[in-house]
Amino acid sequence: MSHVIEAMPDPDFLHVLVTRSAVAPDMLDLRNPAVEEQLRALYTPPRQAWVRMNMIGSLNGRVTGSDGTSDTLSNRADRRILTIIRKMSDAIVVGAETLRNERHLSTRPTWLCVVTSSGNLAGHRISTEDAAASVLVCCPPAARAEVERTLPGAHIHHLESQDGKLPLDGVLTALRDRGLHQIVVEGGNRLISQFLDQGKLDEICLTQAPVFAPNEATSLPGSIAGTKFERELLLEDSAQFLYQRLVTNSPRQSATA
Ligand SMILES: NC(=O)c1ccc[n+]([C@@H]2O[C@H](COP(=O)([O-])OP(=O)(O)OC[C@H]3O[C@@H](n4cnc5c(N)ncnc54)[C@H](OP(=O)(O)O)[C@@H]3O)[C@@H](O)[C@H]2O)c1
Numbered sequence: 001m002s003h004v005i006e007a008m009p010d011p012d013f014l015h016v017l018v019t020r021s022a023v024a025p026d027m028l029d030l031r032n033p034a035v036e037e038q039l040r041a042l043y044t045p046p047r048q049a050w051v052r053m054n055m056i057g058s059l060n061g062r063v064t065g066s067d068g069t070s071d072t073l074s075n076r077a078d079r080r081i082l083t084i085i086r087k088m089s090d091a092i093v094v095g096a097e098t099l100r101n102e103r104h105l106s107t108r109p110t111w112l113c114v115v116t117s118s119g120n121l122a123g124h125r126i127s128t129e130d131a132a133a134s135v136l137v138c139c140p141p142a143a144r145a146e147v148e149r150t151l152p153g154a155h156i157h158h159l160e161s162q163d164g165k166l167p168l169d170g171v172l173t174a175l176r177d178r179g180l181h182q183i184v185v186e187g188g189n190r191l192i193s194q195f196l197d198q199g200k201l202d203e204i205c206l207t208q209a210p211v212f213a214p215n216e217a218t219s220l221p222g223s224i225a226g227t228k229f230e231r232e233l234l235l236e237d238s239a240q241f242l243y244q245r246l247v248t249n250s251p252r253q254s255a256t257a
Contacts, residue, residue: 002105009075011237016042018234030077030237039084042233043245045203049181051172052203053192054085057220062213063188069102073209077237082186085205086110090180091136093171095191099124102187106130111180114151115171115191117161119143121151128153136178138171168200189221196223201248204229208242 014028014035024042028035045052056073057063065072086092092107096116100123104112113136114121126135131153139147141158148156159170175183184205185195195201206220229246236242 004071005076005079008071008079009239011075011077011239011241014077014235014237014243016233017236018231020232028235030080036084039081040088042235043081043085043088043205045088045182049176050202051183051185051195051200052085052205053185053187053195053201053221054082054205055187055192055220056207056209058209058211058213058217060212060215061220062215062217063220064101064217065209065211065213068217073211073213074207075209075237075239075241077239078207078209078241078243081205081207081243085184088182089184090182091175091184093175093183093185093191095188096121097190098186098188106134108134110134111136111175111178113138113171113175113180114154115139115166116143116147117164117166119146119150121147124151126151126154136174138166138174140166165194168194168198172200189218192221193223196221196227197225199225199227201227203248204244204246206244206246208244210240210242 012030016024016026028038056070056078058073064070089110091111091113093113096114099114099121104124106126108130111134116139119139131151135154136157137147137154138157138159140161144156157174159166185192227248229248231246233245
């Protein structure tokens with residue numbers, strides 16, 4: 001376990017406040033190894049082709065705490081759920097600023113897909129070997145040399161920009177063409193807002209930390225789409241963090257793509 005996670009608050013149980021599962025227990029003991037399987041059951045998506053977001057926010061809707069990253073908002077239960085969702089996913093998608101600012105480590109064996117226009121990915125902590133095993137960068141052709149310089153070893157998929165941005169359909173197709181169907185988008189604000197506006201998310205996983213964060217920190221993503229999500233699950237840990245899982249019943253625009 002990394003020093004950062006070791007230093008985080010360590011809740012010992014989760015209350016199940018809302019669930020649609022008839023067999024979910026009322027309480028999950030985070031010290032019991034069986035909890036991994038119980039959490040997997042609560043977070044399993046209904047089908048293999050599935051796109052969800054997973055983020056943590058403060059009471060004032062900010063995504064970074066006093067250290068300028070999400071580490072100071074999070075706790076060990078949140079990281080445990082994040083890890084379980086990652087392990088159930090074929091690929092994690094992030095915007096380049098998240099990779100740079102969160103100083104991303106390898107997510108091997110789950111693929112990490114980074115979306116960038118600039119190609120400048122400096123700031124991550126991923127080795128060349130790990131990048132070759134499990135990192136895919138989607139970028140315009142002109143950014144290739146910069147990606148090779150700042151994230152050596154990574155696989156590169158070229159997409160043509162439309163109005164200055166890479167098309168999300170192109171990103172999702174690049175993943176599906178590699179057999180990667182179960183996808184979690186972990187941030188940040190700007191990338192997820194595009195997923196929301198274009199109706200590309202089946203599910204929202206959102207942790208709320210019971211603290212306020214600096215006003216100047218980046219906020220949770222916004223959207224003009226007004227998509228309504230319905231709550232499937234609400235957990236509260238013993239440190240009073242809330243964990244919501246919401247799904248949309250609207251057919252996702254990319255469902256048949
Ligand atoms: N609390 C949490 O759960 C959580 C999770 C993740 C991130 N975060 C925080 O969120 C912040 C980052 O969020 P953010 O909104 O600033 O950035 P972001 O969405 O992570 O990344 C934005 C960057 O991604 C690239 N990008 C996004 N959409 C693109 C598209 N369609 N085509 C091409 N490139 C695209 C661009 O990279 P280039 O600039 O390289 O062109 C853009 O500048 C950081 O502070 C991070 O620590 C928090």
